[in-house]
Amino acid sequence: VGxxxxxxxxxxxxxxxxxxxxxxxxPGISTGMYTMFIVGIALWLVYGLALRSWPMVIANGITLxxxxxxxxxxxxFERASRGI
Numbered sequence: 001v002g003x004x005x006x007x008x009x010x011x012x013x014x015x016x017x018x019x020x021x022x023x024x025x026x027p028g029i030s031t032g033m034y035t036m037f038i039v040g041i042a043l044w045l046v047y048g049l050a051l052r053s054w055p056m057v058i059a060n061g062i063t064l065x066x067x068x069x070x071x072x073x074x075x076x077f078e079r080a081s082r083g084i
Contacts, residue, residue, distance in 0.1 A: 006059030013066035017073075025081065026074040034071045041067060 020026045041064045048056030 002053070002055035006055045010059045010062045010066070013063060013070070017066055017069055020070055020073045020077075025077040026070065029070065029074050031071070031074065034067060034074070038064065038067050038071065 020029070041060050045057060045060040045064055048054075048060055
């Protein structure tokens with residue numbers, strides 16, 4: 001059950017990463033929400049490490065990377081569009 005939930009919730013971010021990359025922007029994504037989400041995922045990752053719960057560690061580690069990539073691309077493309 002843990003691996004199934006981890007797989008589905010983690011894979012849910014892949015289409016978002018692909019869309020932001022293809023569109024070269026993410027104006028509809030809230031920077032504040034993604035920042036809070038990333039901090040929350042990082043805390044879940046630490047908690048999973050403390051429990052030695054590999055489904056939690058793997059899922060949150062991958063989700064953290066995907067969410068960071070979305071936020072990073074959003075910020076990068078916003079700066080690029082302003083010519084900074």
